[in-house]
Amino acid sequence: MALLTETPARTPSAAAGGWANPSVRYAVKRTGAAISTFIFVLIFNFFLFRILPGDPVALYTRGRNVDPESIRALEAKLHRPIGQQFLEYARNPFTGNGPSVKYNQSVWEVIAPALWPTLLLVGTATLIATIIGVWLGIRSGWNRGERFDVISSNTTLVLYSMPEFWFGMIMLIVFAVGIGPIPGMFPTGGLSDPGVDTSTPAGWLNVAWHLFLPVTTLAVIYLAEYSLIMRASIIEERGQDYVQTARAKGLMDKMVRRQHAVPNALLPTMTLVFLNLGFVVGGAITIEYVFSIHGLGSLTVDALQGPDVPLLQALFLLFSGAVIFANLVADLLYGYFDPRVRT
Amino acid sequence: MTMTQPTIEDANAAALGARDVVKARRKASRTRFTASFRQNRSGMLGLTILLIFIAVAIAAFFIPASSLDVTQVTADPFLPPSLQWPLGTDDSGRSVLLLVAKGAQISLLVGFAATMLSMFIGTSVGIVSGHYRGMTGGVLDRFTDWFLVIPYLPLAIVLATVLGRSLLNIIIVIGVTSWPGTARLIRAQTLSVTARPYLERSKALGAGNLHQMWKHVLPNVMPLVLANTTLAVSISILSETTLSFLGLGDPTAISWGSILEQGFAAGAISQGAWWYLAAPGICVVLTVLAFNLIGRAIEDILDPRQETA
Numbered sequence: 001m002a003l004l005t006e007t008p009a010r011t012p013s014a015a016a017g018g019w020a021n022p023s024v025r026y027a028v029k030r031t032g033a034a035i036s037t038f039i040f041v042l043i044f045n046f047f048l049f050r051i052l053p054g055d056p057v058a059l060y061t062r063g064r065n066v067d068p069e070s071i072r073a074l075e076a077k078l079h080r081p082i083g084q085q086f087l088e089y090a091r092n093p094f095t096g097n098g099p100s101v102k103y104n105q106s107v108w109e110v111i112a113p114a115l116w117p118t119l120l121l122v123g124t125a126t127l128i129a130t131i132i133g134v135w136l137g138i139r140s141g142w143n144r145g146e147r148f149d150v151i152s153s154n155t156t157l158v159l160y161s162m163p164e165f166w167f168g169m170i171m172l173i174v175f176a177v178g179i180g181p182i183p184g185m186f187p188t189g190g191l192s193d194p195g196v197d198t199s200t201p202a203g204w205l206n207v208a209w210h211l212f213l214p215v216t217t218l219a220v221i222y223l224a225e226y227s228l229i230m231r232a233s234i235i236e237e238r239g240q241d242y243v244q245t246a247r248a249k250g251l252m253d254k255m256v257r258r259q260h261a262v263p264n265a266l267l268p269t270m271t272l273v274f275l276n277l278g279f280v281v282g283g284a285i286t287i288e289y290v291f292s293i294h295g296l297g298s299l300t301v302d303a304l305q306g307p308d309v310p311l312l313q314a315l316f317l318l319f320s321g322a323v324i325f326a327n328l329v330a331d332l333l334y335g336y337f338d339p340r341v342r343t
Numbered sequence: 344m345t346m347t348q349p350t351i352e353d354a355n356a357a358a359l360g361a362r363d364v365v366k367a368r369r370k371a372s373r374t375r376f377t378a379s380f381r382q383n384r385s386g387m388l389g390l391t392i393l394l395i396f397i398a399v400a401i402a403a404f405f406i407p408a409s410s411l412d413v414t415q416v417t418a419d420p421f422l423p424p425s426l427q428w429p430l431g432t433d434d435s436g437r438s439v440l441l442l443v444a445k446g447a448q449i450s451l452l453v454g455f456a457a458t459m460l461s462m463f464i465g466t467s468v469g470i471v472s473g474h475y476r477g478m479t480g481g482v483l484d485r486f487t488d489w490f491l492v493i494p495y496l497p498l499a500i501v502l503a504t505v506l507g508r509s510l511l512n513i514i515i516v517i518g519v520t521s522w523p524g525t526a527r528l529i530r531a532q533t534l535s536v537t538a539r540p541y542l543e544r545s546k547a548l549g550a551g552n553l554h555q556m557w558k559h560v561l562p563n564v565m566p567l568v569l570a571n572t573t574l575a576v577s578i579s580i581l582s583e584t585t586l587s588f589l590g591l592g593d594p595t596a597i598s599w600g601s602i603l604e605q606g607f608a609a610g611a612i613s614q615g616a617w618w619y620l621a622a623p624g625i626c627v628v629l630t631v632l633a634f635n636l637i638g639r640a641i642e643d644i645l646d647p648r649q650e651t652a
Binding site: 045 | 492496500503581585590591613617627628635
């Protein structure tokens with residue numbers, strides 16, 4: 001992988017004052033980059049739906065019967081000078097494009113109740129995937145080429161080549177509907193049975209029962225990615241001089257791995273968990289759709305059919321904002337734990 | 344890089360012109376590459392799988408249109424696999440085997456075409472932003488950073504919604520959303536190539552920017568582009584499957600993703616029609632796996648450090 005990683009160019013620090021402190025400079029630089037990315041997304045999100053040839057009104061009303069009065073209102077709104085529209089949007093990017101067309105509610109009112117299911121699903125799956133993935137990666141990378149590694153690497157490579165929603169559908173058909181001798185054991189969708197109070201312990205159990213298949217699906221797909229990275233990272237560390245030194249001191253293999261190689265190899269993998277949020281978001285969208293969980297992902301699929309443009313724009317902004325923020329956190333953490341990157 | 348090392352052929356060809364030397368050297372490195380690839384078992388496995396699917400896609404041109412027309416098929420819907428229907432039938436009685444074979448065409452076509460577009464943008468942006476250090480390079484680099492961070496699927500969904508559903512549009516959507524990784528990689532390689540003495544020599548001899556990028560940088564980043572291309576095709580095919588599954592593909596074309604979409608919408612899950620969903624999915628997994636295996640084999644050959652690590 002050495003070819004694939006860009007080594008940061010060392011620049012001589014010439015500045016003075018607080019700016020001379022590399023940590024401060026690094027943090028300010030990364031934050032500035034994140035803000036510039038978000039501004040780009042804001043502008044992109046606005047103009048994408050307007051600079052294309054054709055009438056934006058047609059895009060906002062595509063696939064729906066809209067009464068002439070609403071069309072006139074929309075025309076009055078969308079045919080104003082573009083600068084004026086942009087100012088209104090910039091003042092409130094989430095609701096600046098108007099209410100959701102499909103739900104006839106403000107975009108925020110539609111999105112808010114969908115936040116929790118997504119966080120619950122994605123959070124649980126990421127946590128499980130990280131733990132198992134890191135463990136798999138360490139074990140197979142440290143004993144590279146042995147049977148465990150061969151089986152684990154080949155399995156993860158196959159999982160890595162799999163569309164996550166397809167794996168979800170197969171899980172559903174096997175474990176929820178039942179196939180051959182296997183009876184249907186799990187619910188086919190949703191977050192809880194209708195009429196169940198999810199604030200009681202019995203209700204939590206019901207939710208856990210419903211989440212079992214989607215969380216397993218997502219976790220299996222995510223852990224393939226994490227274990228591949230962890231494996232590459234541990235292989236890289238295993239060849240380093242300090243590991244050789246630790247061995248030469250006569251430390252047991254287990255100690256060398258736990259005390260020396262793993263702490264160093266963990267760092268890139270941990271930041272990757274944050275950096276990968278974009279990939280995680282993609283998985284959530286299709287998995288929620290397949291398992292009919294009413295989170296942000298299902299809402300996105302709902303918004304693109306129609307399409308419900310204001311809702312779609314708000315969701316795009318929300319997803320991008322979350323990923324940009326997670327990237328910034330990853331950058332800052334990396335800079336804190338590994339001073340070498342603060343050049 | 345294997346390509347820059349002087350070889351015996353160089354010495355023998357010293358009497359010939361410079362162009363012949365270059366030609367001989369490239370041929371030698373191609374031969375070396377082919378020989379190493381032949382010895383890479385997983386790479387050869389990937390290539391075999393890929394060739395089988397390409398053969399299937401070509402054979403699918405001979406499927407009569409009537410056997411895929413819902414109004415002209417006579418079989419019962421949701422028939423499980425049997426001798427007559429090796430992979431069962433779909434919700435309107437079409438053979439899943441024929442559907443999947445036909446789907447190979449669009450899936451491979453979109454996979455290749457989108458990757459070409461993505462590689463073209465990524466390589467150009469990477470080389471230009473690595474070559475010009477001033478404003479141009481900085482702006483392009485920033486631009487790459489922005490696109491790298493924006494989550495892929497939401498971006499693709501928004502673009503596909505705005506552009507509308509068609510074969511060309513899905514290629515454009517995948518192409519313009521997947522280039523930043525390549526640009527990053529190529530930029531880093533360009534920076535390291537630009538630092539080499541022979542580029543300074545070429546500059547001293549009066550080579551223009553275009554000549555430097557085209558004649559010196561590009562041939563040096565090409566092996567990397569090649570390795571990246573095979574890996575990128577796998578991502579393009581997965582993206583096509585996902586976007587088609589979400590209903591953003593060409594509504595008239597049959598691809599593995601659109602078969603899955605139709606199966607899901609027709610209730611194949613509650614019908615227990617596993618063959619309907621399993622077949623296109625397995626095709627996707629095998630094809631993507633094939634490209635991943637080939638890509639990794641190329642990477643291993645180009646970067647021998649990995650083997651000894």
